Amino acid sequence: MRKNVIFLLAHQLCKDVFRSKVMVVALGLMILLVCFSGYSGWENYHDQNYARDAIQDEVQESWENNPDKHPHRMAHYGSFALRIKHILSVFDLGMENFVGNAVFLEAHKQNTVNFSEASMSTGLLRFGEVSLAMLLKVIVPLLIFYLGFATIAEERENGTLKLLIGQGITRKEIVCGKWLGLYNLSLIFLIPIFLILLCFVLFGTHDTSSGTSLMRYGVLLLSYVLFFGILSAITILVSAFSATAKSALVKLLGVWLLFVIIVPKSLQAIGYYLYPTPSKIEMETAVEHDLSLQGDSHNPDDAHFKAIKDSVLLANNVSSTNDLPFNYGGFIMAKGETLSTKIYLEHQDRLYKVYAKQNNLERYSAFINPYTAIKNISMAFSGTDFQSFLHFKDMAETYRYNLAQEMNQLQMEFIPNSGKAGPNTISSDFWKEFPPFQYQFMSIRKVFQNELISILALLFWGFILFYGLFKLSNNLKAI
Amino acid sequence: MYRLLFKSFFRTKIFLVGLILLMTVGVIGILIGKQYLVKQEKTISAAQEFQEESIKRNINYHKDDLGLLLYYLRFTLIKKPANISAISIGQSDVNPLMQAVTIRGLEGQKYDTDFENPSLLMSGNLDLSFVIIYLFPLVLIAMTFNLYSEEKELGTWRILASQTAKRANFLLKKLVVRILFVFTVLIVLLFMASAILDIPMNQNFWALFLQSLLYITFWSVLCLWMISLQKKSSFNALALISIWVVLTILIPAMVNSYVINKYQVPEALHAMVEQRDGYHEKWDLEKDVTMTGFYEAYPQYKNYQVPQDKFSWIWYYGMQHMGDLAAKETSAQMTEKIMLRNNLSEKFALFVPTMHAQLSFNTLAGTDMISHINFLKALTEFHENLRLGFYTKIFDNKTADAVNWQEHEAKYYAINRDFNWFYIILPTLMVTLVIGVFGMWNLQKL
Numbered sequence: 046m047r048k049n050v051i052f053l054l055a056h057q058l059c060k061d062v063f064r065s066k067v068m069v070v071a072l073g074l075m076i077l078l079v080c081f082s083g084y085s086g087w088e089n090y091h092d093q094n095y096a097r098d099a100i101q102d103e104v105q106e107s108w109e110n111n112p113d114k115h116p117h118r119m120a121h122y123g124s125f126a127l128r129i130k131h132i133l134s135v136f137d138l139g140m141e142n143f144v145g146n147a148v149f150l151e152a153h154k155q156n157t158v159n160f161s162e163a164s165m166s167t168g169l170l171r172f173g174e175v176s177l178a179m180l181l182k183v184i185v186p187l188l189i190f191y192l193g194f195a196t197i198a199e200e201r202e203n204g205t206l207k208l209l210i211g212q213g214i215t216r217k218e219i220v221c222g223k224w225l226g227l228y229n230l231s232l233i234f235l236i237p238i239f240l241i242l243l244c245f246v247l248f249g250t251h252d253t254s255s256g257t258s259l260m261r262y263g264v265l266l267l268s269y270v271l272f273f274g275i276l277s278a279i280t281i282l283v284s285a286f287s288a289t290a291k292s293a294l295v296k297l298l299g300v301w302l303l304f305v306i307i308v309p310k311s312l313q314a315i316g317y318y319l320y321p322t323p324s325k326i327e328m329e330t331a332v333e334h335d336l337s338l339q340g341d342s343h344n345p346d347d348a349h350f351k352a353i354k355d356s357v358l359l360a361n362n363v364s365s366t367n368d369l370p371f372n373y374g375g376f377i378m379a380k381g382e383t384l385s386t387k388i389y390l391e392h393q394d395r396l397y398k399v400y401a402k403q404n405n406l407e408r409y410s411a412f413i414n415p416y417t418a419i420k421n422i423s424m425a426f427s428g429t430d431f432q433s434f435l436h437f438k439d440m441a442e443t444y445r446y447n448l449a450q451e452m453n454q455l456q457m458e459f460i461p462n463s464g465k466a467g468p469n470t471i472s473s474d475f476w477k478e479f480p481p482f483q484y485q486f487m488s489i490r491k492v493f494q495n496e497l498i499s500i501l502a503l504l505f506w507g508f509i510l511f512y513g514l515f516k517l518s519n520n521l522k523a524i
Numbered sequence: 525m526y527r528l529l530f531k532s533f534f535r536t537k538i539f540l541v542g543l544i545l546l547m548t549v550g551v552i553g554i555l556i557g558k559q560y561l562v563k564q565e566k567t568i569s570a571a572q573e574f575q576e577e578s579i580k581r582n583i584n585y586h587k588d589d590l591g592l593l594l595y596y597l598r599f600t601l602i603k604k605p606a607n608i609s610a611i612s613i614g615q616s617d618v619n620p621l622m623q624a625v626t627i628r629g630l631e632g633q634k635y636d637t638d639f640e641n642p643s644l645l646m647s648g649n650l651d652l653s654f655v656i657i658y659l660f661p662l663v664l665i666a667m668t669f670n671l672y673s674e675e676k677e678l679g680t681w682r683i684l685a686s687q688t689a690k691r692a693n694f695l696l697k698k699l700v701v702r703i704l705f706v707f708t709v710l711i712v713l714l715f716m717a718s719a720i721l722d723i724p725m726n727q728n729f730w731a732l733f734l735q736s737l738l739y740i741t742f743w744s745v746l747c748l749w750m751i752s753l754q755k756k757s758s759f760n761a762l763a764l765i766s767i768w769v770v771l772t773i774l775i776p777a778m779v780n781s782y783v784i785n786k787y788q789v790p791e792a793l794h795a796m797v798e799q800r801d802g803y804h805e806k807w808d809l810e811k812d813v814t815m816t817g818f819y820e821a822y823p824q825y826k827n828y829q830v831p832q833d834k835f836s837w838i839w840y841y842g843m844q845h846m847g848d849l850a851a852k853e854t855s856a857q858m859t860e861k862i863m864l865r866n867n868l869s870e871k872f873a874l875f876v877p878t879m880h881a882q883l884s885f886n887t888l889a890g891t892d893m894i895s896h897i898n899f900l901k902a903l904t905e906f907h908e909n910l911r912l913g914f915y916t917k918i919f920d921n922k923t924a925d926a927v928n929w930q931e932h933e934a935k936y937y938a939i940n941r942d943f944n945w946f947y948i949i950l951p952t953l954m955v956t957l958v959i960g961v962f963g964m965w966n967l968q969k970l
C-alpha cells in the first residue's frame with residue numbers, strides 16, 4: 046500500500062464532502078447543538094453543585110451548633126448526604142438525572158436517596174437528554190453515515206471506481222483511503238467537543254481531584270477516537286459491499302436505528318422481564334421478617350437480646366443492667382444497629398445483584414453492538430453510571446452507621462444507667478469532633494474494573510473492523 | 525385500481541418487515557404493560573399484608589401506650605391502578621405507586637422513592653406508547669420515502685405518467701394504501717391492548733385512540749409533503765430520518781434540558797433540612813414554643829395541659845408537626861416550580877406533535893407529573909385525617925383498645941385526570957393540516 050495514494054484519496058473525500066450541502070447543514074446543526082449542550086451541561090453542573098455544597102455546609106454547621114444533649118437525640122437528629130456531581134457529568138449525563146440526590150442519615154433506618162431530577166420532571170425526560178456525549182454517541186454516528194454512505198457505492202454506480210482501479214490503485218488502497226478520509230471528517234466533530242471539555246476539566250472549580258479527572262478524560266478521548274474509527278469502518282464497508290448508494294444508506298440507517306434505539310432498549314426491557322425485582326415494601330417486609338427471626342431490639346421478650354443481656358450481666362458480674370459500668374441502653378442500641386444494618390445490607394445487596402443481571406443482558410450485547418460499549422464506558426468514566434451512584438450510597442451509609450455507633454458509644458461512656466446519679470446530657474464539643482460527610486469519587490482503577498467488559502468489547506470491535514478493512518477489501522467489486 | 529395497488533404493496537419486502545416488526549414489538553409493548561400491572565398488584569397486596577401484620581405485631585409490644593404504638597405504625601395510601609396506565613407508563617415508574625406514612629412529620633416521608641433499576645429508568649419503558657411514538661413513524665417512513673422517486677429512478681414513472689390523467693391522484697392512492705395498512709396495524713394493536721390489559725372503553729381510552737390516529741396522520745402527511753418535493757430516494761430517506769431524529773430525540777431533549785435548567789428546584793433540598801431542624805430544635809426550647817404553634821394550627825386541643833417537667837405525647841407530636849410547618853412554605857414553592865416545569869413543557873409541546881403525543885398519553889393514562897402531584901396532595905390530606913383521628917385518643921393517654929384497627933387497612937386514592945378534548949386534539953390537528961396543505965399544493969403541480 047502506498048501512503049501518498051491513501052492520503053490523496055482521503056483528501057479528495059474530505060474535499061468532496063465539504064462541497065456538499067449535507068456537510069454544511071450538519072456542521073451548522075452541530076455547532077448549535079454543541080453550544081447548547083455545553084452551556085446547559087455546565088450550568089446544570091455548576092448550579093447544582095453550588096446549591097448542594099452550600100446545603101452540605103449548612104447541615105454541618107447546624108450539626109455542630111446543637112447544644113449539650115443526650116447523644117441518642119443527636120443520633121436521631123442525624124445528618125444529610127448530598128450527592129456531588131463529577132465535573133465530567135458536563136460531558137455525559139448518564140444516569141445523573143435518574144438517581145437521587147440527597148439522603149437523610151439517621152439511627153436505626155436506611156432512608157432512600159430522594160429528589161432525583163426525574164422525580165421532578167415531566168414525561169419529556171423519556172425522550173432522552175442532550176449532552177455533549179449524547180451528540181457524539183447518537184447524532185454524530187448518524188452524520189458519519191450520511192457523509193459516508195455514498196463513498197464507494199456511488200463511485201461504482203458512476204463507473205469511476207473502475208477507472209481508479211484501472212489506474213493501478215489497489216482495492217485495499219481505495220478502501221483505506223476512503224476510510225481515512227471519513228475518519229478525519231468524523232474527528233472534526235470530536236476534537237472541538239473534547240477541547241471544550243478539556244477547559245471544563247481544567248477549570249472546573251468544584252473538583253479537588255483534577256488529576257484523576259484528567260485521566261478519566263484521557264480514557265474517554267481514546268474510547269471515542271476508537272469508536273469513531275469503528276463507525277467510519279462500518280460505513281465504508283457497508284458502502285463497499287452495497288450495490289447502490291441508496292441501498293447502502295438504507296442499510297446504514299437500519300444499523301443506526303437498531304444499534305442506538307431498538308436493541309439497547311429491547312434488551313433492557315427483556316432483562317427487566319426476565320429478572321423481576323421486589324418493590325420497596327416487599328423488601329422491607331422481608332427485612333423485618335429476618336430481623337424478627339434473628340433479634341428484634343424493639344421486642345422486650347426477644348430471645349437474641351435476652352441472651353446478650355444475660356451474658357453481659359455475667360461478664361460484668363452484676364445482677365441488674367443498672368449496675369453495669371456502661372450505659373446499657375446505648376449498648377443494646379449499638380448491637381441492634383449492627384444487626385439491622387447487616388440484614389438490610391444483605392437484602393440490598395441481593396437487590397443490586399438482580400439489577401446487575403437485568404443490566405448484564407445489555408452490557409454483554411456490547412460485543413454485537415459497539416454503541417452499548419461506548420455508552421457504558423462514557424457513563425462510567427464520566428462518573429454518572431449506576432456504580433458511581435452506588436459508591437455515593439455506600440459512603441453515605443457508612444457515614445450513617447458510624448454516626449449512629451459513635452453516638453451509641455458516647456451514650457455508653459457518659460450517660461448513667463437509669464436510677465443512677467449523673468447528667469443526662471453530654472457536652473456539645475463532642476458534636477464538633479465528629480467529622481463532616483465528605484464525598485470522594487470512585488478511584489479510576491475501580492472504574493476500569495467495572496467497565497472491563499465494555500472496554501474489551503470496544504477493542505474487539507476495533508480489531509474485527511480493521512481486519513475487515515484489510516482483508517475484505519480485496520473482494521471489492523469494481524462494477 | 526386500489527385492489528391492484530394493495531396487491532403490489534403486499535408483495536413488497538417492506539410490507540412484511542413492517543408488519544412483523546410492528547406486531548412483534550407492539551405485542552411486546554403490551555406484555556410489558558401487563559407485567560407492569562401485575563407488579564403493581566403484587567406490590568399492593570404486599571403493602572396491605574404488611575400494614576395488617578405490623579399493626580398486629582406492634583399492638584402486641586406497645587399495647588398500653590398508644591402514643592408509642594403510633595410512633596411505629598405506618599399507614600398506606602395507594603394510587604388505585606388504572607389499567608390504561610399500562611399503555612403509557614410515563615412517569616409512574618419514577619414516582620412511587622404508594623406511600624406508607626407514620627403520623628410523625630410528613631415532609632420527611634412524602635418524597636421517599638421506591639426501588640427501581642436506574643438503568644431501566646434511563647432507557648425508558650418499552651410500552652405501547654413508545655411503539656406508537658417511535659416505531660410507527662419509522663415504518664411509515666420506510667414504506668413511503670421512495671413512493672415517487674423509486675418509480676422515477678426505475679424509469680416506470682414515464683409509462684405511468686403517460687397512462688394516467690391525474691398523476692397526483694395515482695401517487696395519493698399509492699400513499700393511501702400504505703397509510704391504511706399502518707392504521708390497521710395501529711387499531712388492531714390498540715384493541716388488542718384493550719383486550720389483554722382489560723382497559724375499559726371509556727373517554728380516556730377513546731381520546732388516547734384518537735390521539736394515536738392523529739399522530740400517525742401527522743407523520744403520513746409529513747411523508748406526503750416530502751414526496752411532493754420530488755427529490756431522490758436517498759435524499760428523502762436522509763431527510764425523513766433526520767426529521768424523525770429532530771422530532772423524537774433532539775427537540776424534546778433540548779426542551780427538557782432547557783426547562784430543567786430554567787426552573788431548578790433546590791427548594792426540595794432546603795425543605796428537607798428545614799423540616800428536620802424545625803422539629804429537632806424544639807427539643808431544646810421551652811415547651812410553650814411548640815405548643816403555641818400547635819394550638820394555633822389546631823385550637824381544638826387547647827384544653828390539653830402540657831407538663832413542663834416531663835415528656836408528653838402532645839408535646840412530641842406537636843414538635844413533629846412544627847417540622848412540617850417549618851418546611852411548608854419551601855415545600856409549596858417546590859411544588860410550584862414543578863408545576864412551572866410542567867406548564868412550560870406543555871406549551872412547547874403544542875407545536876411538536878411527538879411531545880404532545882407523549883404528554884397527552886401520560887395525561888390520559890394518569891401517569892403524568894400532575895397526577896403524582898395530586899396524589900401527594902391527597903397524601904397530605906390523608907396524613908392530616910389520620911393525625912386528627914388519633915390525636916384525641918393519644919392525648920387522653922388511651923390504650924390500643926380505644927382504636928378500631930379494622931378501619932385502618934391500606935387506603936386507595938383514585939387518580940381522576942380530567943382532560944380537555946380540544947387540548948388533546950387541536951395541536952396535532954393544526955400542525956397536520958398546515959403540512960397537509962403544503963403537501964397537496966406541491967403535489968398538484970406534478
